[in-house]
Amino acid sequence: MxxxxxxxxxxxxxxxxxxxxxxxxxxxxxxxxxxxxxxxxxxxxxxxxxxxxxxxxxxxxxxxxxxxxxxxxxxxxxxxxxxxxxxxxxxxxxxxxxxxxxxxxxxxxxxxxxxxxxxxxxxxxxxxxxxxxxxxxxxxxxxxxxxxxxxxxxxxxxxxxxxxxxxxxxxxxxxxxxxxxxxxxxxxxxxxxxxxxxxxxxxxxxxxQFNAPVREIVQSCQDSAVYDAEAKNCVECQACTRVCPTCHCFYLYDTRSKDYFAKMKMWDSCIRLSYAAVAGGANPHKILGDRLKHRFMHKFVYFLDRYGLDMCVGCGRCIDACAGGIDIKDVLKKLSEEHRNKDQDWDKEQAKLVK
Ligand code: SF4
Ligand code: SF4
Incomplete structure (x- = not known):
């Protein structure tokens, strides 16, 4: 250089x-x-x-x-x-x-x-x-x-x-x-x-400064009530995924004119109700809290497992853009707290067994 x-x-x-x-x-x-x-x-x-x-x-x-x-x-x-x-x-x-x-x-x-x-x-x-x-x-x-x-x-x-x-x-x-x-x-x-x-x-x-890697915290707190609680403030505007520099989901939209058919590639958002809907009407993410959880799981677990990188760069854009005041840092802090409590409960259980 x-x-x-x-x-x-x-x-x-x-x-x-x-x-x-x-x-x-x-x-x-x-x-x-x-x-x-x-x-x-x-x-x-x-x-x-x-x-x-x-x-x-x-x-x-x-x-x-x-x-x-x-x-x-x-x-x-x-x-x-x-x-x-x-x-x-x-x-x-x-x-x-x-x-x-x-x-x-x-x-x-x-x-x-x-x-x-x-x-x-x-x-x-x-x-x-x-x-x-x-x-x-x-x-x-x-x-x-x-x-x-x-x-x-x-x-x-x-x-x-x-x-x-x-x-x-x-x-x-x-x-x-x-x-x-x-x-x-x-x-x-x-x-x-x-x-x-x-x-x-x-x-x-x-x-x-968490006591465990973010992946472990998010993965182990999938049963957390935090996501449903945060979802109460979410207005489903999808701003968080639009401004996020790493969110990359898209869908193909079919359109036609007299002479041709065309497929448009458009940004998608996992916050959208019909994001995970499939033919026949089934939708594993009907509940908004589940959609917020999926966003965290994708960023900190699935993407990391597949590509070896966290899918968040900590830019904070989703925090600035959120109409509901949802702050990814706060959510991670709450999850980390739950993870710490789970660890302590586990230690107590182990101590009882040893006695
Ligand atoms: S802080 Fe992470 S999740 Fe939020 S916009 Fe930036 S990269 Fe995306
Ligand atoms: S920006 Fe906030 S209010 Fe809008 S969809 Fe994302 S989490 Fe919900």
Missing amino acids: ETLFITELKPFLDAVAEQMALYVPIKSGEHYTYSKYDLSGTIAIEFNEVRVCTPVKEFLFPMCELAAVFPKPVEVGQVEPFAVFGLKDCDLRSIDILDKVFAENEFEDQFYINRRENMFIISTDCTQVGESCFCNLFGGQGFSESGFDLNVSKTNNGFIIETGSQKGKNFIEKHSELFADVPDALLAERSENRTQIRSRLEQNNVEL
Whole structure:
């Protein structure tokens, strides 16, 4: 990895935007969303302190797309290269999860793969910790060490750029006039900033120090009343699964016109009543609490068992978006408490047997 230095973002972002479509964070109320970068300079350049409120999956797996047409097959079209600036460590880890589903193993989604191969990732270090962020529970740390083409770290006197791929190196070589050597003092400042962010994440989430792995807690508390209790506040808006960067369920919707039939691929949500319904009317998840439980089981048990990764990156988006005030951190805390009590009951039973 090579590290270089720039004093301003604009010439750097202009150079990216001259080469390909570039999406950048813009401030929207208290949050950030993405907007297309405008070379004329009408959009204020923001260095987003924390992740944007929309998930990166929107760039790779759109909410709705044409998947198949009959009688003529649908062509998997050419995707033009595009860049996204301001992705955080949690975003990059969510892409790893989507890759497992859509680009690795036995099923390959050519629509996803085309976008993925043409995406130029410019990640940035977190400079704040959001109230709902708890990425440290799942190995996050507020900055990325891999998964990017270029990474940008903000310092008091400019920005450190780090290369993470051949694509990133090629860009730097092509625009070498933009970059200078990094002063050693700024590398030390970056290191200090990263340590501070990591320790703030730990301080903010001190209550999430559980006595067992999350998988074990969720798996052993399937009989918990927590899910039905939380379901009383859920209004089934499905916002939690829409904003989640790792939720990837979709359904195929058939439509037809005079000359052809088409299948649309649309985002689905396990919170939806008919999500698990099958022909004949049977539905194993008629009860909302069971649907919430399924979401936890998928994230922390089934996905981990199949792919070796938790299907949550601790970004906290579902907490911010929930109309019912349901907080995944609180649910995990309650489950952890139940798990601890179960363990203590078990120990007491064992002690009785020994006597
Ligand atoms: S479940 Fe919530 S915290 Fe976890 S990745 Fe999805 S949106 Fe982020
Ligand atoms: S965002 Fe909250 S209220 Fe909406 S479906 Fe998800 S858990 Fe229920």
